[in-house]
Amino acid sequence: MKGVGPVTVRTLAASLGSVEAILAADKATLSAVAGVSAAMVSAILSQRDDLDPGKEEAAAAAIDARLVTPMDEEYPKRLLEIYDPPLALYVQGTLQSRDELGVAIVGSRRTSHYGLETAERLAVQLAQSGVTVISGLARGIDTAAHKGALKGKGRTVAVLGGALDCMFPPENAGLAREICGQGAVISEYPLGRQPDKTTFPVRNRIVSGMSRGVTVVEADVASGAMITAHAALDQGRTVFAVPGRIDTFGARGPHKLIKNGAKLVESVEDILEELGCLIPMPAKGTGAPAGRPVLTEAETALVDLITVEREIGMDALIRQSGRKAAEISALLLGLEMKRVVKMLPGQRVGLRAS
Amino acid sequence: MKGVGPVTVRTLAASLGSVEAILAADKATLSAVAGVSAAMVSAILSQRDDLDPGKEEAAAAAIDARLVTPMDEEYPKRLLEIYDPPLALYVQGTLQSRDELGVAIVGSRRTSHYGLETAERLAVQLAQSGVTVISGLARGIDTAAHKGALKGKGRTVAVLGGALDCMFPPENAGLAREICGQGAVISEYPLGRQPDKTTFPVRNRIVSGMSRGVTVVEADVASGAMITAHAALDQGRTVFAVPGRIDTFGARGPHKLIKNGAKLVESVEDILEELGCLIPMPAKGTGAPAGRPVLTEAETALVDLITVEREIGMDALIRQSGRKAAEISALLLGLEMKRVVKMLPGQRVGLRAS
Numbered sequence: 001m002k003g004v005g006p007v008t009v010r011t012l013a014a015s016l017g018s019v020e021a022i023l024a025a026d027k028a029t030l031s032a033v034a035g036v037s038a039a040m041v042s043a044i045l046s047q048r049d050d051l052d053p054g055k056e057e058a059a060a061a062a063i064d065a066r067l068v069t070p071m072d073e074e075y076p077k078r079l080l081e082i083y084d085p086p087l088a089l090y091v092q093g094t095l096q097s098r099d100e101l102g103v104a105i106v107g108s109r110r111t112s113h114y115g116l117e118t119a120e121r122l123a124v125q126l127a128q129s130g131v132t133v134i135s136g137l138a139r140g141i142d143t144a145a146h147k148g149a150l151k152g153k154g155r156t157v158a159v160l161g162g163a164l165d166c167m168f169p170p171e172n173a174g175l176a177r178e179i180c181g182q183g184a185v186i187s188e189y190p191l192g193r194q195p196d197k198t199t200f201p202v203r204n205r206i207v208s209g210m211s212r213g214v215t216v217v218e219a220d221v222a223s224g225a226m227i228t229a230h231a232a233l234d235q236g237r238t239v240f241a242v243p244g245r246i247d248t249f250g251a252r253g254p255h256k257l258i259k260n261g262a263k264l265v266e267s268v269e270d271i272l273e274e275l276g277c278l279i280p281m282p283a284k285g286t287g288a289p290a291g292r293p294v295l296t297e298a299e300t301a302l303v304d305l306i307t308v309e310r311e312i313g314m315d316a317l318i319r320q321s322g323r324k325a326a327e328i329s330a331l332l333l334g335l336e337m338k339r340v341v342k343m344l345p346g347q348r349v350g351l352r353a354s
Numbered sequence: 355m356k357g358v359g360p361v362t363v364r365t366l367a368a369s370l371g372s373v374e375a376i377l378a379a380d381k382a383t384l385s386a387v388a389g390v391s392a393a394m395v396s397a398i399l400s401q402r403d404d405l406d407p408g409k410e411e412a413a414a415a416a417i418d419a420r421l422v423t424p425m426d427e428e429y430p431k432r433l434l435e436i437y438d439p440p441l442a443l444y445v446q447g448t449l450q451s452r453d454e455l456g457v458a459i460v461g462s463r464r465t466s467h468y469g470l471e472t473a474e475r476l477a478v479q480l481a482q483s484g485v486t487v488i489s490g491l492a493r494g495i496d497t498a499a500h501k502g503a504l505k506g507k508g509r510t511v512a513v514l515g516g517a518l519d520c521m522f523p524p525e526n527a528g529l530a531r532e533i534c535g536q537g538a539v540i541s542e543y544p545l546g547r548q549p550d551k552t553t554f555p556v557r558n559r560i561v562s563g564m565s566r567g568v569t570v571v572e573a574d575v576a577s578g579a580m581i582t583a584h585a586a587l588d589q590g591r592t593v594f595a596v597p598g599r600i601d602t603f604g605a606r607g608p609h610k611l612i613k614n615g616a617k618l619v620e621s622v623e624d625i626l627e628e629l630g631c632l633i634p635m636p637a638k639g640t641g642a643p644a645g646r647p648v649l650t651e652a653e654t655a656l657v658d659l660i661t662v663e664r665e666i667g668m669d670a671l672i673r674q675s676g677r678k679a680a681e682i683s684a685l686l687l688g689l690e691m692k693r694v695v696k697m698l699p700g701q702r703v704g705l706r707a708s
Contacts, residue, residue, distance in 0.1 A: 114599055114601070117601075118600065118601075242600060243597035243598065243599075243600065243605070243609060243612075243618075244597065244598070244599055244600075245468055245597075245598055245599060246472065246596060246597065246598075246619075246620045246621070247468070247471075247472075251597070251620075252620070255597060255618055255620050258597075258612065258618050259617075259618050259624075263613075264597075264609055264612050264613050265600075266600045266605075266606070266609050267600070270613075
């Protein structure tokens, strides 16, 4: 419902006992809830009779989309940590648990060749390292980021600023279809909702909220990418920024972020290293070599299989290990995060030089 | 004397009572001093009879140079703070007290157009702000920095890696002469000493030691400019670094420094602001507006004179204030550091927008 955001719905549901109760409550009951304005009550009363969830679900299905709510396993867990998690996401493609470890790459729509090239290269490398690339499918840096992830044969998630059936920018419709094959295109907006100036900043909190870190490649100081970076800080995400020439506008945003504590990124290693710090390193006195990650027994067995040839195809790894594909994926994700292995193009896994 | 550095001389002088005593002591006495190796003793014994300070001073005078020691007023006070202050400096031109507030600009010899342009622009602006630009007269960034300072009608000091009469690089001889008119060309090396691989890094400690901060404009990770930056850190100086494209070698040094805590510089304001922090700001409860510098009575009177037209020529300021030129210079320096006034081209002073 227009004019009624996720925070209001959660406030009302908490007070009235359920979401369904919001649809049944009278004006006085709704108005009595603290934090709910008269305008919100009017918005609810004027729109709730027109709601038809079944029809919306059918319309979503018609464009190969599903509605995913916090009650669904597919809903990104990280979004539940933010102040205003979307009540539901319209999802084309699939969201996987490994996307929880994704990193956003964002930037300006108007960019330089340097910006586009850098965004794509970082995305290729993140994808090859098994990190899902999250962005907003906008022109410029976002587009380069998604394309890079696809090129790196990795996963990528596009968060739209309007409904899934209101593709913007229109020329990215083909790219969106490709993304669905290696990730997901998602939106919190009901079908038919056109994107506008108000929806893009709101969307940005999902880009950062879904990510472990947000990488700003090229952005002027007053730009959507900077809004995403600030949302990331509010949400406790790491902010990364790519520097550039001080005589270019696109470097002003990243430089401002670096001055304020964002991590300077020269290569994908800077991102992986920073996020790798989240993996517990062996404590002193545990007997493990300092600075070397502690591996579980299952991880060690897998690393031994990879060590034979220093790299191995996923199929061979599944076959030789006797484990299920999903188990292998989970183990590899952990090993990637510990910087022991890296994903290579063509569904292959390699050892990192240590 | 070759093979006998300032630290050794100070150690010996402290133990034997005076520098003269080093020249008179026998081998056993010299060898008995802790921290003085047999090689150093040999170096002293084999060279001391050939020393002729009078001849050296005459030779220096013949090239318009003077010998300046820590006992002279002209010796840079900041150099006395470092671990190994030069025993003497050969000076062409003049060192002034305002040079104590100078900032170094250093970088690689091999540079891009971006690097040269940036170094020159920063130097012009520092010079116009009344800040002496200190560098090493090397090809590339150093040369651009000195030229920028001259262009900005400000002061600049070149610290050579060899003796004053062994100009290197030779094509900078003309630039060196120009620098002497607006600052100084200095060296710690006795006349005739050619620069070599060992002298440049040693020289770098003087560049940083004389400066409040060192700005690295363009430098690969293994370069003399990085040595200067590390010397600056050892000496407790602020390190500034200009970012660039991550796909250029010259940005690798500055980016490494920024990752390690150097201040990212986009414009001269970043340098002035950081160093401005060294000026005491009004303490809480003094009645002065927060964040505004406290001005002395003399400073306030001067600011009032400048305020009439927002800028004024130095001559008019001297005439109208009734103060001596040297007094005005000292007052303006304080006001510049408090960021109240700025030096403008053509010996004019302007108010800063507050």
